[in-house]
Amino acid sequence: MAKVLRCGDLMPGCNFVAEGKDVADVMAKGVEHAKKAHGLSQIPPDLAKKVQAAIKDK
Numbered sequence: 100m101a102k103v104l105r106c107g108d109l110m111p112g113c114n115f116v117a118e119g120k121d122v123a124d125v126m127a128k129g130v131e132h133a134k135k136a137h138g139l140s141q142i143p144p145d146l147a148k149k150v151q152a153a154i155k156d157k
């Protein structure tokens with residue numbers, strides 16, 4: 100099932116939406132976005148958990 104991550108759920112004010120074929124695909128896009136748009140060089144484990152919790156079925 101396709102998955103979707105709304106960055107605004109984690110970063111208020113951000114309207115980026117990552118869509119992918121599965122959680123790993125969405126995570127990869129979310130990480131890339133976080134690096135480019137939010138200046139995160141890496142994703143801390145606690146944030147990664149929040150990101151996974153925020154990924155929803157599309």
Ligand SMILES: [Zn+2]
Binds near residue numbers: 107
């Ligand atoms: Zn964002």
